[in-house]
Amino acid sequence: xQLTSRTVVLALAEEFGIARGARTETSxxxxxxxxxxxxxxxxxxxxxxxxxxxxxxxxxxxDAAARLGxxxxxxxxxxxxxxGDAAGRAALDAALHDWVGRRLGVPVWRLLGLSRRAPVxxxxxxxxxxxxxxxxxxxxxxxxxxxxxxxGAEDLARLEAVRSESDAPLRVDANEGWTLEQARELVPALVxxxxxxxxxxxxxxxxxxxxxxxxxxxxxxxxxxxxxxDLGDVAAVAGYADGINVKLAxxxxxxxxxxxxxxxxxxxLQVMIGCMVESQLGIxxxxxxxxxxxxxxxxxxxxxxxxxxxxxxxEDGRVLPSHGPGLGVEPAA
Numbered sequence: 001x002q003l004t005s006r007t008v009v010l011a012l013a014e015e016f017g018i019a020r021g022a023r024t025e026t027s028x029x030x031x032x033x034x035x036x037x038x039x040x041x042x043x044x045x046x047x048x049x050x051x052x053x054x055x056x057x058x059x060x061x062x063d064a065a066a067r068l069g070x071x072x073x074x075x076x077x078x079x080x081x082x083x084g085d086a087a088g089r090a091a092l093d094a095a096l097h098d099w100v101g102r103r104l105g106v107p108v109w110r111l112l113g114l115s116r117r118a119p120v121x122x123x124x125x126x127x128x129x130x131x132x133x134x135x136x137x138x139x140x141x142x143x144x145x146x147x148x149x150x151x152g153a154e155d156l157a158r159l160e161a162v163r164s165e166s167d168a169p170l171r172v173d174a175n176e177g178w179t180l181e182q183a184r185e186l187v188p189a190l191v192x193x194x195x196x197x198x199x200x201x202x203x204x205x206x207x208x209x210x211x212x213x214x215x216x217x218x219x220x221x222x223x224x225x226x227x228x229x230d231l232g233d234v235a236a237v238a239g240y241a242d243g244i245n246v247k248l249a250x251x252x253x254x255x256x257x258x259x260x261x262x263x264x265x266x267x268x269l270q271v272m273i274g275c276m277v278e279s280q281l282g283i284x285x286x287x288x289x290x291x292x293x294x295x296x297x298x299x300x301x302x303x304x305x306x307x308x309x310x311x312x313x314x315e316d317g318r319v320l321p322s323h324g325p326g327l328g329v330e331p332a333a
Contacts, residue, residue: 001068002035003033005032005061006030007030008028010277011025013305016126016303018127022126026045027045027054028045029044029091031094033095033099036103040094040095040099040100041098041281042092042327043091043094043278044276045277046085054087057085063084064092073100076255079253089253090252093255094253105325106325108254108327109287114289118287118319119293119318122145124148124173124297124299127151127152127158128158130161133148137162141165143168145171145295146168147171149172149173149175150172151174151175151178155182159190159195163194169195170194175200176203180206183209187219187220195220196221196295197220197272200223204227207239214241221242223242225245225247228245228260231251237269238268241269242269243264243294244269245272246260246264247276272296273296275298280307281308284321287321290318290321298319299319308333310331312328
């Protein structure tokens with residue numbers, strides 16, 4: 001197997017702000033896996049709170065290239081021999097699945113025994129001024145669910161501004177930006193506003209705040225993102241939250257992500273499948289397993305200024321994989 005990788009900078013359609021800061025572009029690592037005349041592609045966005053970068057992903061892939069072996073169908077064996085950078089593994093995992101699907105002429109969702117259906121995706125509104133938030137919500141009127149990034153002094157006012165422009169279900173993501181006192185004060189209003197979940201309100205290590213907030217009733221479900229990265233983190237979440245956000249760039253790819261989903265279900269946890277800001281090539285693997293989730297947040301490619309790949313479909317608010325082989329996406333030009 002021949003593996004090549006490169007770093008690609010993706011420009012965002014507009015500035016994207018979360019509790020930790022704002023940006024207008026982002027970088028991903030993109031790979032191609034060639035073997036016996038078939039090429040599989042993959043892409044992943046390194047997760048900052050894992051301490052990973054495009055440089056660490058590229059170093060992982062450069063090392064992996066010499067140790068892949070000669071059988072792309074041996075997915076478990078190949079990946080078991082390659083430990084390290086999660087984003088690099090996710091890109092390689094995607095390329096392997098894409099290769100197998102293309103070689104067999106079958107979409108990855110069918111290879112995994114799944115269906116093409118999916119929950120409605122949320123569309124994310126970054127942190128902005130009140131008027132800016134209102135404008136973003138107005139322009140997002142076509143989406144059937146909105147995720148609002150929070151973690152500032154005007155959180156409630158911004159959520160009210162969104163609600164004034166949209167009747168869509170709301171989700172909030174604090175990216176570890178709240179204190180317990182803030183959360184307790186906001187929860188009754190969140191319930192009134194129709195917020196359907198709260199994602200990572202507190203720092204990952206602050207389990208006591210999660211447990212304390214969980215005692216409030218009524219309240220939206222508490223979903224863990226930064227605090228749940230791979231299979232080894234899932235069991236603990238059942239003791240302090242209601243669900244997990246599975247991202248392939250955290251888990252290291254499709255195979256670990258599916259294991260996380262099944263573990264979560266066994267523990268009575270709900271499941272969101274999320275993403276980073278990526279092109280359709282990066283989002284496509286997660287779209288293959290969206291039927292396993294209660295909620296999905298697969299809007300990363302919708303935040304880009306230009307889309308370098310085509311194949312995913314947005315139908316009735318749902319991001320759906322194509323019927324094409326492998327990941328079902330192709331370069332736009």
